[in-house]
Amino acid sequence: MNTSEIAGVIAQYGSMDSTRDAILTLREAGFEDLEIYSPIPAPDLEEAMGIYHSPVRLWALIGGITGCTLGFLLPAGASLAYPLVTQGKPIVSLPPFIVVMFELTVLLTGIFSLFAMLVHARKPKLKLAPSYRREFSVDRWGIFVPADPGRRAEAERVLGETAALSLEVTA
Template sequence: MQGVVAAFHELDSAVHAVEELKKRKYGDVTVYTPTPRHEFEDVLGAPESPVRKFTLVGGLCGVTFGYWIAIWCSKYWPLVVGGKAVASWVPYTIFGFEVMVLIGALSTVIGMFANSRIPRLTMTVGYDPRFSGGHFGVWVETTPEQAEEVSALLRRHGAEEVRSER
């Protein structure tokens, strides 16, 4: 993977740079921000996160398992008290609910990890430690021929530092 990375100190400069990069249709653009910034969302036009599907599926599996384990265990080892139902859905709703929350939340985390592609063992090219501090980073995938042109564009928009990486 080859590309150009730029560090910006000002948010609006980085937003304008990304806007122009997208307009000119260079390669994939990745933005690094110390904190989530909604300004980039519109410019990048990223799709809705699919994490919610993980939550839904996990939650449904959890609630099913919660009810199932309580009902199955009750039937397998029946404790008949006062002629009451061996499996009773009212108290078992507690297990349904708790396991729904447990599996739903853990699936959400798995969904976030899978979609964000973490854990990552090595830092990929294009990252700079300043991007977790006070700088905004823009990484653009380019061909060797485009690198100079993209670097000039980023500098024109006020990038503090621009460098090519591979």
């Protein structure tokens, strides 16, 4: 959702529980496209929003498999390109290569996880959303309900029935 161009209502909450209840109320009332802000990790709110999966897991797996494959191809290829027998071991000797395979598996899983997180969370972002408030990184939870003028009153009414500490209408 691009909240930079949408008008709506911002509600602030003082706890995770009250925010979760508000999300459920809003979704029951037919408001699905919500932006939720939380100062702390929010598994309860993810559940309330119906978000259960993240594609980061797939990217982590792809990174791991890529790293493991590279971790074999690099030492095997290098050893074949410069076939010097050392310590009487075969040119392509798997046991020492397992260390490189393991390290590159870990390395690429980590790098892929980081970039997947950034890409899917749409980071880096130069400007904060207009619906973002400084309090959302301190001690407040926020719900932004994008609503055109026709539905704004209804959004305000539904939010007014929740435990919102404040309501703010953005044009």
